[in-house]
Amino acid sequence: MELRQLEYFVTVAGEGNFTRAAEKLHVAQPGVSAQIRRLEREVGQDLLDRSGRSVRLTAVGAAVLPYARAALAAVDGVRLAVDELTGLVRGRVAVGMVTSHNVDLPGLLADFHADHPEVEITLIEADTARLVDALRDGRLDAAIIALSATAPDGLRLHVVTSQLITAAVSRDDRLAGRDAVTLATLRERALICLPRGTGIRSHLDAACAEAGFEPRIAFEASDPTMLAQLAARGLGVAILPDSVARSRADLHPLEITRPALRGGLAFAWRAEGPVSPAARVLIDRARRMFPAPS
Template sequence: MELRQLEYFVAVVEESNFTRAAERVHVAQPGVSAQIRRLERELGQELLDRSGRTVRPTAAGEAVLPHARAALAAVAGARAAVDELAGLIRGHVSVGMVTAGPTVTVADMLAGFHAEHPGVGISLSEDTSARLLGALREGRLDVALVGLAGPPPPGVSVHVLVDEPFVAAAPPGDPLAARDTITLEALCDRELIALPRGTGLRTALDNACARAGFTPRVAFEASDPNILARLAARGLGVAILPTTVADTHASALRAVTITRPGLRGRIALAWRSDGPASSAAAALVAHARLSLPARQNTGARSMSDTSAPASSSRRKS
């Protein structure tokens, strides 16, 4: 049994595809297939189910997978220990970012880290917060920028960067725009525009509506909050937006504070609670925590509060 066989096996399982796995490990696909076949012959069991459109681990493969990952992590740890003893930081780090996250901030952070540690390779991927947190816990990511609707899941530590309320945003001609506040339950019959499932904002919305006894009528979904705002400005529904995003669209939308319950969301830097798997990943977490300072936006002002004094004709619900 060779380490490269375990590496190829883990890559195929995580990519669910031989071609993508081969690209990931920089080996021709026949080479990957041949090495995994040798591993299967040595173990006397098929590890992968190749019969479907995607490749999946068999029961034997599921049993072998955690041991393969542990072996690869142990080797990486041994190399990291030697590098640390020699005063070197090198290797590779994997970073995840929630779709439509603060790209410029992350780019600046990664550029600073690269300048300090040019020997470390960096990969960046985008996904929903739910998938990023899963990849983080499984060791496929070293650090991730995620949206949180509540406490972080077990095994994950966070450094909160943004904590702000969500508002309901509608164009000035909408009856909702005449209000200062609205209860969440009062939105049960309105068509809503929101981020897709798996994002922090959508999870917060769905959970709050479930506690209130109804399912939100989400008519439109988009991964970019600015697109949600533009759809609402065209009268296609009420957008559920972070306050800061609503503020940037003050000329086209009026934001109304959601009460009973109020909705809040957080953007946070996340990593495994038991610590990064390598010295390079540990250095990245330390650098990110310094270059991405925590900041709070605890206000719950509506967009009209930032543009003009509220009119006496505005009503509360």
């Protein structure tokens, strides 16, 4: 039984597809199939059900999977221990980020790469909910996430930005003569907001639930610029970061009161579990590079 076979088996089980697993492993698909067949012959049982469109675990495969993962984790632990003792910084670092942010993540990664060119860096983009899940299960080492209404369990956060969440309307909207608006005033208005799983949306949903109503979301988009454009065309009230709402000449910003809403971004990583030396160096560098907002 080889570690490579266990790695291929765990990856196929996670992806539910041989082709996607091969792409993730950067190997040819026939090689993945052949290695798993050898593993199955060695254990004397089928581990994967290949009869459907997607690959599923057999009962034996489901029983074997946790042990395969534990074996791979143990090997990673050995490598981490050696690297810790020898002071090596190598391997891989997987980083995530929310779709729209104003954090100099490219600068952080470029500086890190200049000092540690032997470390492979990967970067993905997703909403905060997916990034939090990926951090918790170890698929990501660190990520720029949006601060939600409740702090995510199992993560450590280094806050890097904090600002008000502001409403914005077109210049000819009936609210354009005001400087502020209560949350209750927006109860019957069509709102334009980021989708569920984002920080600003979680703050809005939580505040509306506390006030006893559900917001009327007319339009959703993952890009705040698109939200601003929709509001400027008179399609509703956009819920935006304050800096975005006040940066556009075609929008009238409105401070949200009773309650005021505040969001922000944080650099996040797992609170527990093994952390590679490379990831630890990146996390320490990020905490120095991104000072906490005053």
